[in-house]
Amino acid sequence: MSEAETANDKLNYLNCEKGFLSWLMSIDHKRIGLMYMASMFLFFVVGGIFALAVRTELFSHGETIVNAQAYNILFTLHGVIMIFLFIVPGIPATLGNFLLPLMIGAKDVVFPKLNRFSYWLYLLGAMVAFFALFMKLDTGWTFYAPYSLENSRAVITATSAAFILGFSSILTGLNFLVTIHKMRAPGMQWGRLPLFVWTLYATAILQVAATPIIGITLLLLILENALNIGVFDPSKGGDPLLFEHLFWFYSHPVVYIIILPAMGIVSEIVPVFSRKPIFGYKALVYASVGIAGISLLVWGHHLFVAGMSNFARYLFSFLTFLVAIPTAVKVFNWVATMYKGSISWDSPMLYAMSFVFLFLIAGTTGIHLATLATNAHYHDTYFVVAHFHYTLQGGAVVGLLAGMHFWFPKMFGRMFNESFAKFSWLVLFIGFNGTFLPQFVLGMQGMPRRYFDYPPEFEGLHRISTIFSFVNGLGYAMVLGNLLYAAFKGKFATSNPYLSKSLEWQTDSPPIKDNFAEIPRVTDWTYSYGATQ
Amino acid sequence: MFDFMPEAVSTWANKVDWINSLITYIATFCTVAITAVMLFFAVRFRRRSSLVAEETPQLTHSTLLETLWTAIPTVIIIFVFYFGLVTYQEMRNPPPNALEINVDAYKWRWEFTYPNTKKSHNELIVPVNKPIRLIMTSRDVLHSFFVPVMRVKEDVRPGAYSVAWFEATKVGEYRILCAEYCGTNHSYMQAKLKVVSENSFQDFLARSEVGEVVALPPSELGKELFNQRACAQCHSTDGRTIIGPSMLGLFGKTETLDSGEQVAVDEEYLRESILEPGKRIVKGYLNAMPSYSGQLSEEEIRGLIAYIKELRNDGQEANK
Ligand code: HEM
Ligand SMILES: [Cu+2]
Numbered sequence: 001m002s003e004a005e006t007a008n009d010k011l012n013y014l015n016c017e018k019g020f021l022s023w024l025m026s027i028d029h030k031r032i033g034l035m036y037m038a039s040m041f042l043f044f045v046v047g048g049i050f051a052l053a054v055r056t057e058l059f060s061h062g063e064t065i066v067n068a069q070a071y072n073i074l075f076t077l078h079g080v081i082m083i084f085l086f087i088v089p090g091i092p093a094t095l096g097n098f099l100l101p102l103m104i105g106a107k108d109v110v111f112p113k114l115n116r117f118s119y120w121l122y123l124l125g126a127m128v129a130f131f132a133l134f135m136k137l138d139t140g141w142t143f144y145a146p147y148s149l150e151n152s153r154a155v156i157t158a159t160s161a162a163f164i165l166g167f168s169s170i171l172t173g174l175n176f177l178v179t180i181h182k183m184r185a186p187g188m189q190w191g192r193l194p195l196f197v198w199t200l201y202a203t204a205i206l207q208v209a210a211t212p213i214i215g216i217t218l219l220l221l222i223l224e225n226a227l228n229i230g231v232f233d234p235s236k237g238g239d240p241l242l243f244e245h246l247f248w249f250y251s252h253p254v255v256y257i258i259i260l261p262a263m264g265i266v267s268e269i270v271p272v273f274s275r276k277p278i279f280g281y282k283a284l285v286y287a288s289v290g291i292a293g294i295s296l297l298v299w300g301h302h303l304f305v306a307g308m309s310n311f312a313r314y315l316f317s318f319l320t321f322l323v324a325i326p327t328a329v330k331v332f333n334w335v336a337t338m339y340k341g342s343i344s345w346d347s348p349m350l351y352a353m354s355f356v357f358l359f360l361i362a363g364t365t366g367i368h369l370a371t372l373a374t375n376a377h378y379h380d381t382y383f384v385v386a387h388f389h390y391t392l393q394g395g396a397v398v399g400l401l402a403g404m405h406f407w408f409p410k411m412f413g414r415m416f417n418e419s420f421a422k423f424s425w426l427v428l429f430i431g432f433n434g435t436f437l438p439q440f441v442l443g444m445q446g447m448p449r450r451y452f453d454y455p456p457e458f459e460g461l462h463r464i465s466t467i468f469s470f471v472n473g474l475g476y477a478m479v480l481g482n483l484l485y486a487a488f489k490g491k492f493a494t495s496n497p498y499l500s501k502s503l504e505w506q507t508d509s510p511p512i513k514d515n516f517a518e519i520p521r522v523t524d525w526t527y528s529y530g531a532t533q
Numbered sequence: 534m535f536d537f538m539p540e541a542v543s544t545w546a547n548k549v550d551w552i553n554s555l556i557t558y559i560a561t562f563c564t565v566a567i568t569a570v571m572l573f574f575a576v577r578f579r580r581r582s583s584l585v586a587e588e589t590p591q592l593t594h595s596t597l598l599e600t601l602w603t604a605i606p607t608v609i610i611i612f613v614f615y616f617g618l619v620t621y622q623e624m625r626n627p628p629p630n631a632l633e634i635n636v637d638a639y640k641w642r643w644e645f646t647y648p649n650t651k652k653s654h655n656e657l658i659v660p661v662n663k664p665i666r667l668i669m670t671s672r673d674v675l676h677s678f679f680v681p682v683m684r685v686k687e688d689v690r691p692g693a694y695s696v697a698w699f700e701a702t703k704v705g706e707y708r709i710l711c712a713e714y715c716g717t718n719h720s721y722m723q724a725k726l727k728v729v730s731e732n733s734f735q736d737f738l739a740r741s742e743v744g745e746v747v748a749l750p751p752s753e754l755g756k757e758l759f760n761q762r763a764c765a766q767c768h769s770t771d772g773r774t775i776i777g778p779s780m781l782g783l784f785g786k787t788e789t790l791d792s793g794e795q796v797a798v799d800e801e802y803l804r805e806s807i808l809e810p811g812k813r814i815v816k817g818y819l820n821a822m823p824s825y826s827g828q829l830s831e832e833e834i835r836g837l838i839a840y841i842k843e844l845r846n847d848g849q850e851a852n853k
Contacts, residue, residue: 069717069776069819140714146691147674147716234692240675241690274578277593283603305677306688307695310625314618321610328606329599331567336598338574341589345579353575357568364560367610371617373624374553377538377684380677380712444537444553446681448712451720455708530589 012413012510027112028513032119033098034411037404040086040094041480043126047081048473050074055435055469058462061454068452072138075450079141080133080158084165085126087396088254091261092172092207093122095403096200098411100176102504102511103194105185105520110178118171125164132157140450142251145232145243152225159218166211166250169257173207176200185503187522194502194526195278198285199264202292203257209296210253217246244306248299256295259391260288262399263330266352269406270334272500273349274341277527280333287326294323304375313372320370327363331356346498347421351402354429358394362387365440380450383443386436394432401428401479408483409497413510414490416482424482428475434468502526535561542707542728543683543699548620550684556613624685627698631666634659638669638676638689640715640823641722642763649738654761655724657709660734664700673823677713680726688713701728717776717821721766751832755840758833767822770844776821784845789816803838 013030023031054075057064066074097115101108109115135154139147148155180201184193193201220231230236232243271278278284300308300316308316334356343349365387368374378384409415438461447458454462495509503526507516535557541547634657635646645657659665669678669689676689678697687697711722729737749757759765767776778788786798791814796802805812807829810822829837 067775068720072714072717072719138716142714144675144714147714150674150716234690239692241693274589275580276589277591279592280594280599282594283599305686307690307693310622313621313625317617318614321614324610325603325606329603332599332602335567335571335574336592338571338578339592341574341578342580343575343578345575353571356571357564360564360567361560364556364564367556367560367613368553371552371556371613372621373549373617373684374556376621376624376686377549377553377681379686380679380714441537444535446539446679446708446710448679448710448720450714453720527593530591 010508011512012508013513014412014510016513025116027108027116029097029101029109029112029115030411030511030515032115033094033096035119036089036093036097036122039123039126040089043081043085044476045480047078047086048476050078050081052469052473054078055466057452058454059466060463061456061459063453069138071452072140072450073136076137076140077133080129080137082392083141083254084129084162087258087392088165089122089169089172090258090396091265091400091403092176092200092203092257093118093169095265095400095407096176096203096261097172099407099504100179100197100200101183102410102507102515103197103502103526104180104183104188105503105516105522106179106183107514107516107519109175110183111175114171114175118168118175121164121168121171125161125168128157128164129161132161142247143243144247145238145240146234149224149233152221156218156221156225159214159221163215163218166214169207170211173204173211176204177208180204185520185522188503189522191281192522192525195267195281195284195288196261196264199260199267199288202288203260206253206257206260206292206295210250210257213246213250217243217250220246241303241307244303245299248302252299252302253292253295255388255391256291258396259399260291262355262396262402263288265399265403265406266334266355267330268502269348269352269402270337271527271529272406272498272502273344273346273352274338275343275529276337276339276341277529278333279336279339280329281525281527283329284333287329290326291323294319294326298323301370301375304372305379317370317372317375321367324363324367324370331360331363345422347418347425348402348406348498350422350425351398351405354425355395355398355402358390358398358432362390362395365390377446378443380448381443382439382447382449385449386439386443389432389436389439394436404483406498407504408486409493409495410504410509410511412487412490413493413495413508414486415493415497416486416490420478420482424475424478427471427478431468431470431472431475435465435472438462438465438468501528539681541682541684542701542703542705543685544702545620545623546682546684548623552613552616552620555616559609559613627666627696628664631664631698632660633666633668636667636669636678636689638671638673638678638711638722639763640673641711641718641766643678643709643722643724647738651738655763656727656761657724658727658729658734658737659701660731661701661704661728663731664698666696666698669695669697674715675713676711676715676722679710679712680707681710682707682726686712704728704730718763718766721763749836751836751839752843753840754833754836755838755843758829758837759840762825762829764837777818778815780841780844782845784842790814791816800838803841804834807834807837 013028023035057066057071132154137154137158143155143158180197223229224231224233230238232238232240234240267278267284298316298320300312301320304313369378369387405421442458442461447454496505503520506520538550541550633648637644642655645653671689671691673691677686678689679686683699685697685699687695689695705728707726709724709726711719769775769779770781772779772781784798788796788798790796808824808826810824811820814820
């Protein structure tokens with residue numbers, strides 16, 4: 001402990017400057033990462049409260065706590081906040097910002113001021129989004145025309161928010177791409193790059209390639225409104241299908257922007273906690289880039305019943321199936337890494353293992369949805385709601401939490417209460433599965449989504465789901481409470497408590513302002529655990 | 534084991550269910566098997582001392598294993614894709630002899646028009662064992678025509694036709710739902726599907742709608758329409774506020790408008806509210822009601838007004 005205590009008296013990025021402005025004006029990637037984290041989790045809590053309100057309304061059939069209109073506004077608030085303000089910036093903005101330069105042995109990202117600008121844009125976008133949400137936006141987070149055009153001011157505001165937020169994410173993506181190309185420490189060859197960095201790289205490509213589409217959509221919406229020309233509105237000669245295509249051309253890759261970095265985190269955690277080199281490094285790299293590539297070509301699978309030609313349906317179905325292959329490869333590699341390891345059951349590893357399980361459910365139910373014959377039945381039912389919560393919450397959020405536990409001592413130089421962390425992980429795990437497993441069954445039985453009211457025979461499963469959603473919420477309160485407390489009051493940690501060999505651990509915890517006293521030289525990849533070392 | 538699908542009533546519903554079960558079994562098997570192996574490793578190779586042992590083997594890749602576990606999912610996937618496609622082709626290609634019915638979707642109700650121009654509202658009546666081809670369009674926003682027991686779903690769009698088809702294999706009453714979010718009362722946009730024998734279907738077609746309608750006294754016609762045309766979704770008849778004002782005791786009342794103006798509820802005001810609902814909005818309500826202009830005959834409007842007038846006094850009509 002004594003070494004650690006002195007480490008914390010040392011000057012580091014947290015205590016080198018004080019005051020609110022020193023944070024807001026900071027161009028230090030570590031501080032920016034933490035600010036993203038604080039803002040995003042604030043929105044997460046708000047979005048979570050709306051989710052619980054939605055679930056409470058669904059506890060009984062008929063009106064339970066709010067009327068139909070308020071219900072529709074509630075699920076829109078929940079979806080918009082969770083997607084655009086929380087999970088899309090997600091892992092890249094938080095852990096990505098914090099870790100990318102540290103992992104490649106750099107002092108900062110290549111354009112630190114641009115990084116700060118991205119964060120400001122994010123705040124601005126969040127404000128505009130809240131502004132839109134106050135305009136009684138009730139379209140769901142998908143804003144489908146022509147319904148959304150009935151409240152066109154709100155939709156233009158919301159799309160502007162998505163555009164500003166999107167711009168912030170394009171800039172982060174660009175920043176990361178150039179950083180990875182230009183700022184690697186001597187000896188950090190492409191083949192030695194940590195897998196988390198590889199997934200950030202693949203994600204950055206998607207951010208830069210797909211996000212501009214949201215800008216085009218916004219422009220068309222404004223043109224339609226201002227000049228009264230028909231783009232999406234059929235009463236003016238426009239085509240609502242065009243909106244759906246544009247929307248998903250952006251929003252489908254977004255799903256992979258969300259999930260790829262979570263896979264990267266799991267690829268970092270499994271080797272450290274198994275004391276084994278990652279199995280199939282190259283395959284994992286190809287799989288990440290492959291998933292990113294295919295993800296640009298599959299948006300049509302959201303529109304199988306929306307009115308596409310039969311041939312387009314067959315083609316999009318086939319392309320969607322292809323995503324399953326690299327995804328399966330990743331799962332096999334993680335499990336194989338554990339073979340003959342020396343596996344610890346610390347909380348980061350519990351999260352990583354539960355990620356594998358939850359993501360298996362998410363991925364395999366994706367097959368039900370990718371198959372045309374069954375998609376017709378499942379589309380826009382609770383089956384889809386369950387499926388995307390397994391990917392977004394079971395996948396991305398659990399991945400993010402895995403990373404936050406793993407790198408917590410790195411970020412704060414302190415340690416959370418490990419037994420409490422394990423216990424809250426369990427509560428979260430039970431609450432999550434209890435909430436969303438019944439929703440698969442509801443979907444099979446034909447319960448459509450975005451329904452304020454439902455026939456009485458669905459009540460039983462809805463009740464189970466609602467009860468567990470409160471357990472799920474409690475789980476989050478416990479996890480976040482534990483981490484928040486530890487960030488300020490936790491015991492001091494040693495500088496590398498999990499004995500990782502990755503570069504970010506080869507400097508102080510918390511790191512000094514410039515990360516490394518001296519730029520390190522890299523002589524080996526980061527996964528050199530095991531016998532011969 | 535995972536048989537949660539609703540009753541199967543179309544000619545291909547069983548095939549869809551077969552594929553669905555196949556996928557569910559493969560999915561469950563993969564999830565359980567991989568998780569089991571992971572847990573087995575986690576227990577079997579659990580770190581036993583607090584000291585970190587570094588004598589684990591250097592296994593970094595295996596070309597054989599990795600080829601195998603790329604190839605196996607690929608084969609499974611092509612197999613599933615193929616079976617899904619074969620059935621889907623059937624689902625997408627209605628036979629040429631199908632009976633054609635037009636579907637019009639409105640916020641928040643369904644209207645069906647049969648070959649002899651007869652219409653029905655929120656109730657689709659079809660003969661059993663006969664292919665039905667639906668030609669669908671929306672009069673406002675996106676909707677989606679969903680019949681769980683048929684495994685049919687297809688979006689209904691304004692300004693375009695979309696097509697769905699099915700052949701019912703069993704007489705009975707089933708549920709039609711709207712599956713594309715379409716605003717406030719989306720979840721109430723439901724209709725009945727009545728599968729009947731060929732004879733009853735012909736009877737139904739032969740009955741003249743107009744004849745039936747005129748035979749009813751106006752206020753009873755109004756009461757029928759009030760439910761059929763989904764007025765009741767937003768307007769109660771017992772004093773509760775749903776989306777719009779209640780009809781109970783409405784006639785003869787004085788309403789305050791958004792503009793502050795006062796207006797007496799008379800026949801002319803009711804007529805206008807049905808045909809041009811946005812023109813004068815009562816304070817405290819949203820401009821949410823669709824116009825019924827062109828969708829009701831003069832008799833029908835008269836009937837609705839007669840019915841609303843009847844609801845003028847106390848609550849004798851309550852709860853219906
Ligand atoms: C306690 C946790 C959560 C609960 C209980 C919950 C519950 C729900 C419910 C009931 C719906 C509405 C379903 C419908 O459309 O009919 C919904 C929608 C949605 N949720 Fe969650 N959710 C939770 C967490 C999350 C998280 C962490 C994310 C994303 C990272 C998320 C993303 C979404 C999205 C995108 C929608 C669709 C919104 C829309 O239809 O417009 N949820 N959720
Ligand atoms: Cu609808």
